[in-house]
Amino acid sequence: MGVPLSQMWTVAKYVLTQRIKGVERYPLVLMLEPLFRCNLACAGCGKIQFPSHILKQNLSPERCFEAVDECGAPIVSIPGGEPLLHPQMPEIVAGLVQRKKFIYLCTNAILLEKHLENYPPSKYLTFSIHLDGIREDHDAAVCRDGIYDKAISAIKAAVKAGHRVTTNSTLFENAEPERVRQMFDELAELGIESMMLSPGYQYEKAPDQEHFLKRNQTIQKFREILSAPKKAWKFNHSPLFLEFLKGNWELECTPWGNPTYNIFGWQKPCYLLEEGYAETFAELMSSTRWEQYGKKSGNPKCRDCMVHCGHEPTAVDQTFSSWKGFLKVASLTLFGSRKADKPLPAPANESVGAPHYTISDRELFQLPTLAEESSDEEVEALNLSN
Numbered sequence: 001m002g003v004p005l006s007q008m009w010t011v012a013k014y015v016l017t018q019r020i021k022g023v024e025r026y027p028l029v030l031m032l033e034p035l036f037r038c039n040l041a042c043a044g045c046g047k048i049q050f051p052s053h054i055l056k057q058n059l060s061p062e063r064c065f066e067a068v069d070e071c072g073a074p075i076v077s078i079p080g081g082e083p084l085l086h087p088q089m090p091e092i093v094a095g096l097v098q099r100k101k102f103i104y105l106c107t108n109a110i111l112l113e114k115h116l117e118n119y120p121p122s123k124y125l126t127f128s129i130h131l132d133g134i135r136e137d138h139d140a141a142v143c144r145d146g147i148y149d150k151a152i153s154a155i156k157a158a159v160k161a162g163h164r165v166t167t168n169s170t171l172f173e174n175a176e177p178e179r180v181r182q183m184f185d186e187l188a189e190l191g192i193e194s195m196m197l198s199p200g201y202q203y204e205k206a207p208d209q210e211h212f213l214k215r216n217q218t219i220q221k222f223r224e225i226l227s228a229p230k231k232a233w234k235f236n237h238s239p240l241f242l243e244f245l246k247g248n249w250e251l252e253c254t255p256w257g258n259p260t261y262n263i264f265g266w267q268k269p270c271y272l273l274e275e276g277y278a279e280t281f282a283e284l285m286s287s288t289r290w291e292q293y294g295k296k297s298g299n300p301k302c303r304d305c306m307v308h309c310g311h312e313p314t315a316v317d318q319t320f321s322s323w324k325g326f327l328k329v330a331s332l333t334l335f336g337s338r339k340a341d342k343p344l345p346a347p348a349n350e351s352v353g354a355p356h357y358t359i360s361d362r363e364l365f366q367l368p369t370l371a372e373e374s375s376d377e378e379v380e381a382l383n384l385s386n
Ligand code: SF4
Pocket: 038, 039, 040, 041, 042, 044, 045, 046, 047, 048, 080, 081, 082, 107, 108, 130, 142
């Protein structure tokens, strides 16, 4: 099982239409963040550090629909926070299905089984389950025991109910390739549609500047993880993006391909960096100085970044806008990655940005947890919802 043909066709038609119209920069996936609060406090998360009055806020369904309509991207990813904590999430999803948007609802799955009946199965809706490793590694990453088992149980229930289900895994320097491959094997047996991967995000808010993967480390890690991939492993990525992760294909970031909308407005320039907000999508596109971002720009915040939300849209665009990209995808799809890996690029000298939390960093820097920053009522509500 893989991404349905109707979704592939919709995306291909959309991209080709943009190219024919001569649109240089177009959105492919809207990252719609309807809230920031969560019922977990994962070690690598850069989204839950807001003060409690921000964590309490929800985007209304109307604001979500306005953003989706204005943006026009064919795919809407709903990360967070934890979207299932939003009291109107079923209404938001129903409105997006009505608009024929392909939705990836990203969840840690704690509440999924409880809420499943609120979401009728649809080819437009996919639950994207956060899983960062096998049982021991995932529970350590999310800083709570038992979450892996909850996620696996929810995956089985969602698949059984006829839903499309994928997983999303964010990998940091402590990810052990053999154990990640073991996770792929375990997931392949559950009947999920596909898996998504990304190197850890370079959140500016995190104080630890040392543990984030540098570009060469990312490449080395993904070469080990993805070497001799098994037939049963299905990835929800362009083959070009996977080659990029292995250092065998060059992709420049196209941050406008995955614009982010949340309670503050349209986030500049991307999902990771917060360098101001625009009130409208049109303003985001016209007022952001896009040339200041991406590896080629020399911006130190972008130098080691290889995340999917910046580079997957580039891979999709290259597939449909150049013969070189199209033929490479055809060759990778038919024959796999058969060439020897390219030599690793020379490492950059400077070490800037690109952090992530580890459990010990959280203790070291005394980072607040949601429970510490929230009111008693909110904590109680979260605990009840668990
Ligand atoms: S599940 Fe973890 S990574 Fe996702 S929003 Fe919650 S705390 Fe952040």
